[in-house]
Amino acid sequence: MAHRWGMVVDLDRCTGCEACVTACHAENNIPTVGAAEAARGRAMHWIRVERYWEGEFPEARLTFRPVLCQQCDNAPCEAVCPTYASHQTDEGLNAQVYNRCIGTRYCANACMYNVRFFNFFHPQWEKPLQLQLNPDVSLREAGVMEKCTFCVQRIKAAKSEARAEERELVDGALQPACAQACPAGALVFGDLNDPESRVARLSESPRGSKLLEEYGAEPKITYLQRQGWHEPDAQ
């Protein structure tokens, strides 16, 4: 059976440390745009940590929520793309074919998760910062939309390695950069079609919900609710 890649984000573990954000930049050759362009809303973060304040001082509470492409089954970004640059792979990824993209930005407008980023310029790495680039990930040019790929380069590498060694993929051994870096283990990636995988089991948690699921996009990322403390029965 084909793989169906998904993720669980445990909000009870997430500490907002943003290790995932830098890890993603490093893995996926995401350019930094500088203060002036960042002020115009052009900073690119395929994964970000949203924070929600509730209440007022001194009862204020803050919850962090890492948000990345939700890899929807019924993705609104795909239906609007005139060139099929944005499309669903047979492993359930919302892929973006950079060579097909003509920069209409319809997909970014259609995505309610705001996880697609447009290259307003040719990306630049001031020499010799280009030496940090990951040779496995192509660079995107001006006029092209880009987004989280679930580190598809890692998926491909793991699959070909497994094929060469004539074995199945091992659950947990293949991780996108964000999940690999996460100290608290808040991000769990894996194959939703494998009922024994950690991600498949955690997706069934009663704490689970999908982001904006009432819009029917059928995301493949499940958020596990942050918990409160309940006084245990005294010993």
Place this chain on the structure above:
Amino acid sequence: MDRRRFLKVTAITGTSAALASCGHPENQIIRFVPEEELTPGIAVWKPSVCPLCSAGCGVIARVMDGDAEVFRNGQPGVTRMGLARKLEGDPAHAVSQGRLCARGQAALQVTYHPDRITTPLRRTGERGNGAFQEVSWDEALGELVSRIDELVGKGQASAIAFLGRPRRGQRQALVGEFLRALGAPAPVSFALFDDGVARHANELSFGRYQLPTLDLARTRYLINFGADFLGTWNSPVAQGVAYGRMRQGQPGVRAKFVQVEPRVSQTGASADEWVVVRPGTEGVVALGLAHVIMREGLRPATAAGRAGTLVDGWAGGLPQFTPQEVERRAGVTAERLERLAKEFVTYGPSLAVIGGAALAHANGVVQALAVNALNALVGSVDAPGGISFMPTEAPPARPARSLRDLVSASPQLLLVDEANPVFATPSAARVGEALRNIPFIASFGSFIDDTSVLADLILPDHSFLESWTESSPESGAMEAVSMTAPPAMRPLYATRAMPDVLLEVSRRLSRPLDPPLPWQTFEEVLQAPPAAAPAAPARAASASPVTWADAQFDGDAATYPFHLLPYASQALHDGSLAHLPWLQELPDPMTTAMWCSWVEINAHTARQLGIALGDMVEVSSAHGSVRAPAVISPGIGPEAVAMPVGQGHETFTRYASGRGANPIRVLAPVEEPATGTLAWSATRVRLARVGGPDGSLVLFAGATRERPDHHGRG
């Protein structure tokens, strides 16, 4: 001549000849024989140690081949070589456990930074104006050696000083050996957030001059007094891993986490309960909890052992710390204190932690002693779910000298290794002025920063990926951790490892060291390290009880109505990482701000002063003022304002120079008396709106669209 050398020589001469007519010597192509263990396109993983904080996380670097512009044999060119492309936590390392924080991920950019110093430099203009010229290593070493010779010849070796960041391991040991053989005083370590107060208190309470390892995974009730243990304090990756287990590691079991602090930090945001206290009264709350526990007979006073006897009034049940008294002093209601005390002792294993701003007061030591005694009272020292002290071959040494000692001794020659006291000390301490008066300064830094810009000579070190690295952390794991790793890649430039430079200097001195240092290279030091200095004897067990002292604040409350709470930036830490573009563009987790400084202000205060989001405000102490845009926050009380530390460098590469504001500069130079560390939470300020938004507040625009109300805690 072997085959490799033959190829190298022919390659260099051949291509030089071919390109000589191009007229661009910098475009000369030098083709070295490729590194043999590298297959084009195939990654190999090499171990190293993240150098960016003292946690000592083991990392692995993904090395692949690529073309790099390098310096070889004094000339620039291009070579194909193994290049580190990505850092991950080392799964085999007991501290990092395969994980890595945002700062560690960005450590890669230290090596490839466009403003890295590539060759030795000599100052040409006025001291501090940043004009340098390139010189050869021979010339640079000759100059340093002659300066040292001159002082040694005049019998003034004691006027040679060394200033570095706190490091542990053989690199530091070699520096000590070098200075001792020279007859110079011991090296001085300086870092803004150096935890000297916590170590000092732990030595008093437990006989260990060391930061604790927190067994969060097995804790069931955690009270944290201001320590940013999920962000920047102690061993954040190891603590993050343990925190994940504390939350969801065991089905059906979930610890309670109470955060006691005046401003909710990134760590505090994950707490189940936030207890707002007045700055400097965290210890009052700890002693109030102990009072209730002893009064209720839940634990006897004697259970705390020595840690208890160190607190004045402990044996009598701390009669002066009744809940009513705690309410009056700290602002925590008596009822709440009673409840927390009973929960803390009932739902163990319990753990109390103190750090960060709570210890950055003149009364920091007694605050820490209070929390130590509370831990001892509930039996959480060296117990599952509590604190423990990692066994180490060489525990951290109590510093023999402080920055203040160094400055007041008026040295004639200063060697600086990465420390940046000009940035990280208050203006009123006049450290920069004192350094300017030192006749000769040599820096081993890789970047021109606020301190190394004063240097007469810069002898650039390799980056950590190009060096032998060591990890001998003091905390973060239950067992002793020690690791040494060879360079992960060849040096890009004409840099040299600082330990090798010291050894070279020692060989060139006109009066040889007696006895000479027995090593030729740092690699030899690692193979046959110097005998560890005898550990300082533990403090006498009969240390007398310490009486509670209230925190003192600089500036009177009428003129300066707000406490200024500086805090370590999640991205830029103490400012030493402000040069890395990945970290500059990392949205702050609490505010989403990037590339800037800001002032966090309570909503009520902001309304009263007519301040809106992004308005420029001026924060003034009795010692100076800084300006930054305002961020209105529900996470801070009306009596305080908070600013992240990290920006406000006068000079620190193209990414950080002149960006934002540095709150440390306006602090009062108040020290914790026992350790001499800066009490950076002890300054009061006033606040004024000075203008509308100037555009410097950069917030990350990304947010989920539609119905933001939907996304709160469910």
